[in-house]
Structures are given as C-alpha cells and as structure tokens.
Amino acid sequence: MNEKIKKEAIEWMKIIITALVFAFIITQFVKPTLVRGESMYPTLEENDYLIINRMAYKIGEPKQGDIIVFSTELLQEDGNPKDLVKRVIAVEGDHIKIEDSKVYVNDNLVNEPYIHNNYTDGNIDMVIPKDKLFAMGDNREKSLDSRYEDVGLVNEKDIMGKVMIRLFPFNHIGTID
Template identity: 55%
Template structure:
C-alpha cells in the first residue's frame, strides 16, 4: 500500500513539473475572429512559442500573438493574432491593392483574393512591426490608426502549431 502511494505521488509530481515546463515555454490560445482566414479560422486551437523572440528576432511572415491597446468588453487586455509584414527599417507601400516591401512586390500566396485595401507609404521605426491579417477586408491591423504599428515588446509569442480542428492539425507556415 505504501509503495502504491509513493508511485501515485511520483506520477502526480512528474505531471505537475511537465505541465509547468510546457506552460512556461508554450501558451495555448484560441482564435476568436476571422482576420486571419483562411490561414486560421475562428475556434482554431493554437500553440504559441513564448520564448522564441527572447533568443531571436521576428521574421517577415511570422504569425504572432501580441497585446494590443484595445480592451475586451470586460476591460481585459485584448490579444490579437496577425502576420508580420514589415520589420524595423522596412519601407512599406500599399498602392492599388498591392503591398511593396523595400520597393519589391510582396508575394502573398496565403491571401484569398490578393488585394489589399489602403494607401500607405512609411518606414517601420526601430522596435516596431507592421502587421496585417490574411483576411485583408476584415482585419483591424497596422493599416488602421486604432491599432497602428506593434511594439516588439508587446509580442506574446509566435503561433507555430494548430492542434484543433484535428482535420487541420499541423505546423503553421
């Protein structure tokens, strides 16, 4: 009986340590809007790498979760998920539906219709990122003054794995 109790305690302690390690490095999140359709859909369950940007810099095309200046109806901090389009020092131009980075048209195979609304011409300042949703017609992103550029310090992590729905399980590009 005593040996069985010891085995149960060891199993519980090991499980707690593993859970603590996982939640330190990885954060689960659920997509709550359509701004990243068709790459991500509402209610997709994702895993976010929380430590990646402590060791390395964000890259163009990364899908990130970040704290926004917006709040929920209950006054809580609102997390958003978007794709990084421009890094510090990049010149972003949006004209006639096309996005240009440093004078080159941006290849965006993840877009449904390939058209981006807005007219923008700017250089991304140090410490900031220009982000947009993949569903450009239904995305509050860096094109909108309400959100604007994202501070690198506000990044929660990079989305890297979709766990649910099981039919779309896999690593995110």
C-alpha cells in the same frame, strides 16, 4: 497496512509533483490560443486551436511572413486585453508602402498568395522604427491591424509568440505557414 498506504501516498505525490513541474516547464515554452474572428482567413479560421512558441523571439527575431500572437490595448467584451493573431509584413528598418491595393517592402512587391480577395486597403508609406513591426491579417477586408490607429505598429515586447501548430479542427492539424 498503514505502511502500504503511506508508500502509495508518497508515490502519488511524486507523480503529481513531477506532472506539475513538467506542466510549468511546458507552459514557459508554448501557449495555447484560440482564433476569434475572420481576420486570418483563409490561413486560419474562427475557433482554430493553435499552439504558439513563446521562445521563438527570445532567441531570434520576427521576420516577414511569420504569424504571431500579440497583446494589445484593445479590450474584449469581458474587459480583458485582446490578443491578436496577424502576419508580420515588415520589421524594424523596413520601408513599407501600400498603394493601389498592393504591398511593397523595401520597394519590392510582396508576394502574398495567402491573402483573401487579393486586395489590401489603405495608403501607407513609412519606415518601421526600432523595436516595432507592421502586421496584417490575411483577410485584409476584415482585419483590424497595423493599418489602423486602434492597433498601429506592434511593439516587439508585446509579441507573445509565433504560431507553430494548429491542433483543431482535427482535419487541419499541422504546422502553419
């Protein structure tokens, strides 16, 4: 009887250790995150549960149109740093100009079918410096983003990952564009 219990305990230990190793490996590549606020409406909504690819920019570079999660120096109510979900509009070396509610990158009007109310507030005219990018929410009227000093340009090192999949709500499961 003791030998049987010992064998079963060893089998359970193998299963638990294997599960922990897989969990560790998976969390190195993907990370869950929850959308807070309306800044990415209509693409994303409050309480959408997302999976981000943490390795996306270890092997590649952010590009215009990517939806990213990045850490900021802003604080949440609980005192922890606030992570933001925004869309990449311009990357290192790009010239961005916001004028008359229109967004231009490298003198080309950006086609933005995803934005809410088709209006972008602000007057911006700058070239994005090395290792930085310019990001905005799709709901420009309710987005704290690179247009404002509180957020400013995003440091590439602060990018946590690229949004890959929406898992919840279940009727909207799928990849994010």
